[in-house]
Amino acid sequence: MSTSSDTPATVPPAVELDGITKRFPGVVANHDIRMTIRAGSVHAIVGENGAGKSTLMKILYGMQRPDEGRIRINGEDVAFRTPSDAIAAGIGMVHQHFMLADNLTVLENIVLGSEPGKGGILDTAGARSRITRLGESHGLRVDPDRLVEDLGVGDRQRVEILKVLYRGARILILDEPTAVLVPQEVEELFANLRDLKDQGFTVIFISHKLDEVLSIADAITVIRRGTTVASVDPGSVTARQLAELMVGSELPTPETRESTVTDRVVLDVRDVTVRGTAGRPLLSDVTLSVHAGEVVGIAGVEGNGQTELIEVIMGLLPFDEGRILLGEEDITTWSTLRRREAGIGYIPEDRHRQGLLLEASLWENRVLGHQTRKPARKGIWVNRAASRKDTERIVREYDVRTPGIDTLALALSGGNQQKLIVGREMSGEPRFLIAAHPTRGVDIGAQSAIWDHLRTARAGGLAVLLISADLDELIGLSDNLYVIYGGRMVARLDPGQVTPEKLGGYMTGAIAEERS
Amino acid sequence: MMPAGLQRTLLTLAGAAVAVLLAVAVSSVAILAAGASPVTALEAMFDFGDTQNQVVNAIAFILNRAVPLFIAGLAVAIGFRMNLFNIGVEGQYRLAAIVAAFVGSQFVLPAPIQLTVIVVVAMLVGGLYALIPAVLKVTRGVNEVIATIMLNYIATNIAAFLVRGPFTGERAAGQLTISTPELPESAWFPNLNFLFEMFGLPAPRSGLWGFLAVAVLLGVVVWVVLERTRFGFEVKASGLSASAALASGVNPKRMVISAMVLSGAVAGLIGLPEILGRTHSYGSNFTAGLGFLGIAVALLGRNKPVGIAVAALLFGFLDRAAAPLQFADIPPSVVAIIQGTIVLMVVIANEITNRMSLRHEERRAARQLAATPSQAKTEVAA
Incomplete structure (x- = not known):
């Protein structure tokens, strides 16, 4: 199955994985993983979220032990117990989330x-x-x-x-190294990696960004549902073929081209400023409006005020200046509950923190945020029968894979949890929806389903504020695109015209403030 | 396949049983260290006496002891449900008891009205006293644990002052204790001795306190409020995830105030079984420490009314055992050791069974989903 098995016998491969299997309760981890990584090459491992890439790397780095299979480093069998063993064998890991002490x-x-x-x-x-x-x-x-x-x-x-x-x-594992970088920084990183390769280092590059993989890798292994499905030569495949190998079926695209934007303003944020305790304001003079049938995207490097903007609109964070209007009504002083009752839906950026009660059943999670509205409420009582019935509807319509509605939310995979949240927030006919990273950490199947639901709702007149770190998602779904940088809206762009590079320039502040 | 909920309950029960057995094992070591035999101790604990009278008295003692413990456990559990630690149950019930005992002694009305007034006064005082830490927490961010502990000292001393001063009643000649004026007979809660007489048994000497019925009713009401109402849902949501509750429009300040006041109002009832059932006044020998025991009872009962009832009965049973243990030449402090170890073991067992059931749930879901892959695939295709 491997095309790279004809490596010259003189140099043993840097890493050989033979039949690696790892079982976890409830998770497709790894099953019979086989690959050979040539020394002095950049070897990419691609697969969608949850395909088992991270588990595989944890095994290779000694953080997990495989249930079955053999690992050979430079031709020698190894059995790592801890990362120290892996380090001693010359393996280094650069984590997706930096593990550095700031101070x-x-x-x-x-x-x-x-x-x-x-x-x-x-x-x-x-x-x-x-x-x-x-x-x-x-x-x-x-x-x-x-x-x-x-x-x-x-x-x-x-x-x-x-x-x-x-x-x-001598062997470097880079776990999604470009996830946090803007395009210019990605180029620099790649230059560094090529340098390392020329000096004989082996680089294992994990990603699901296929264009990047094609431009840097010497060999590519595709992982799907926990197992290696193909080893390919980057010279002989296109990004689309690679993606289809990854997904195993037709590819979803986030494109929404025919405009459904109306001239009816649903949400109007005017000159909102949050001073915060530190010197620099968290948000300054943020103005934006979202129309019925419109998706407004907010692009920005994380930590530039997106979270504050969301919390201000939801009434979770008080602000110092400005006004917020929902339709004709000034909701500036309204409580979160009243805003929700008035028809604001909220897909939070961190679903475990804000979106779910993990240790409660699915139907109780259906009630969450809707506890004062039908069908969840009946006077002072929680309407259990109606809530359960409506949860069944969501499970059906949004294809939430679950054994039942009494299952605890924590037993569901990330994608299914997210579909439940999307279904819940779409219930009760919302007028305005905040979708913060709606497809973060979900598999491609769920991703396209969530995109479809957003598109359908948009066509039905829903106003959507989309915050995302996925530039393709932003460009593909949005009718209007704002860039937030340092708490300010620095640009308003037409998603039909903009390139990821240009967007990256605004996001890092490399291109100065401008309104088109 | 067994419903998920039932399975979780069974696991919890198994955990509690193992915890009690472990606690007995640990206590046996303590008994051996004290130079006695654990078997003798166990026999003494289960020895309810030889005559019908003795057995009936023992059972009434256990129930009478369990009633205030149950109410105390409920009061604590209401706060615990949303991670609010009302350590102030102790102060709340003592202050409520003395005020209710005094107010009840100042007028005479038909029994139902008289009793209702006393109950309402007790709940009001308990609730209002709990409002203080709640307001401090909401407006000034004062930790409720510290505030309630401090308020316990204040309440204890206010009660001591009141019983000696403004609320003091006439002391009968030769009586050493001081107390509030005696309640009129319309405020004496009718006892439930008929429950024994129904089966042809003799009535217990101390009487089976009628407040038992109130406690059962209270347990049902608290269960309904916590498990079935919107308020109960918001309490649960706040307890499971404060951030998710906030984002869902639950007002955390309102929740702190209402849960605390409800907890205090229930706490106000703790002293009433004794006052209305036996002493008919608040005296200087009024039973103290029930508020603190309530914390243990709530922990033991996992903050659920049924569990709290079982825990209260267990504590009542162990408290009764103190006297027979003494007759068997075993230090009665063994009972305190057993109670302590049980609580500790149950807390550990709760933690373990909780994790086990969560993990089990994940596995179950995965298994059931894996069992129907063909269906899942057709769904995708469709």
């Missing part, structure tokens, strides 16, 4: 855990010269004495890579 310097972060000592005292000078040498030889230049909290995302990633190299890794 330490770059140098301190890099040596953390393997501090060079001279008689119990940290050998700062030795570490500094080694880091500088490493940085120069690999083109990863970072000032070792800067505080990590002052660094941008790209620099932080370089620190993570340096940290791994400092520990002597």
Whole structure:
């Protein structure tokens, strides 16, 4: 099944996985994973969310032990018990979410855990010269004495890579390294990776962004439903073929082209400012309006005021200046409950924190947020029968895969939890919907279903505010696109015209404020 | 296949049973250390006496002890349900008891009205006293644990002052304790001795307190409020996830105030079984510490009325055992050790069974979904 099995016998492959299987309760983890990774290459592992990539990498990095199968590093059988074993074998991992201490310097972060000592005292000078040498030889230049909290995302990633190299890794695992980067930073990262490859390092690159994979990888392994389904040569496949291998069926696209935008304003945010406790305001003079039948997208690097904007609209965060109108009514002083009752739906960015009661049944989760409205309410009582019936409707119409409506929400996969939330928030005929990262962490099947539901509701006159980190989703679904940066709306763009590169420029502040 | 809910309940019960057995094992070690035999101790605990009279008295003692513990457990559980720690049940019930006992002694009305007034006064005082920490928490962010602990001291001393001063009644010659004026007979809660007489048994010496009926009714009402009403749903949601409740439009401040006041109002009733059933006044030898025991009872009963009832009966049973243990030359403090270890074990068991049932639930869902892949596929295709 593998096309890379004809590797020259002289150099043993950097990594060989043979029949790796890992079982978890309720999760498609790994089943009979086989792959061979050539030394000195960039090997991409692609698969949709939940396909089992992360589990596989955890096994390779010693964080999990496989139930079956063999791992060979440079031709030798290994059995890792902890990540230290993996590090000793020359494997390094750059996590998707950076694991750096903000209030330490770059140098301190890099040596953390393997501090060079001279008689119990940290050998700062030795570490500094080694880091500088490493940085120069690999083109990863970072000032070792800067505080990590002052660094941008790209620099932080370089620190993570340096940290791994400092520990002597020859095989680098990068878990979704581009998820947090804007296009320009991705180019820099790729240059670094090519550099490393030329010096003989092996890079395992995990991603589901296929264009990037095609541009950087020397070999690609596709994982679907926990098992390796194909090994392909990037020169001989297109992104679309690759995607179809990943999904195993036809591809969904988020495109919505025929406009359903009306001239009726549903949500009107006017000059909203949140000063916050720190010096810089969290939101300043944010103005935007969403019309019936319109999807307004908000693009921005996380932490630039999206969360605050959502919470201000939901009435969870008080603001200092400005007004918010829903239709004709000024809802500035309304409680969250009253806003919900007035027809605001909310798909929260963190469904476990704000969207679900994990230890409650599905039908109780149907009541959540609707406890004062029909069908969930009957006077002072919770209308159990009606709530259960309506939950069954949601399970049916939104294809929530569950054994039943008495199942606890935590037993469902992320995609099914999200479909339940979408179904709930679409109930009761909302006028306006906040969809924050509606397809984050859900599989492609659920993703296209959620997109379909959003499109249908939009055609039915729903006004949607879409916040997402997925630029394709934003460009594909939105009728109007705003960019938020540092708590300000810095650009209003036509999603039909904009390119991801241009969007990235606004998101990082590289292109100055402008309104088109 | 067994319904998910039933399975969870069974697992919980099994956990509690194992916890009690473990506690008995640990206590046996303590009894051995005290130089006695655990078997003798167990025999003494289950020895309700030889005559019918003794047995009836023992049962009445257990029930009479369990009633206030049950009410205390309910009061604590209402707060616990939403992660609100009302440690102030102790102060709330004592203050409520003395005020209700005094107010009830100041007039004479037909029994139903007289009793209703006393119950309402007790609930009002308890609720209002619990309102103080609730308001402090909502407006000033004062932790309710600290506020209620401090308010316990204040309540205890106010009660001591009142019984000595403004609320004091006439002391009969030769009586050592002081108390509020005696309640008129219309405020004496009728006892339930007929329950024994129905079966041809003798009536217990102390009488079976009629407040037992009120407690059962209260348990049902609390269950209905917590499990069936919108308010109960909001309490549950706040307890399971404060952030999700907030985002769903549950007003956290309102919830803190109403749950705390409800908890305090129920707490106000704790002293009444004793006052209306036996002493007919609030005296300086009024039973203290029920509020703190209520915390243990609520933990043991997993904040559910039925569980709390079982826990209260268990504690009543153990408290009764103190006297026979002494006769068997075993230090009665063994009972306190058993109670302590049971609570500790049950808390551990709860944690374990909870995790087990959550994990089990995940597995079950996965299994059932895996069993119907063909159906899932056709759904996708459609």
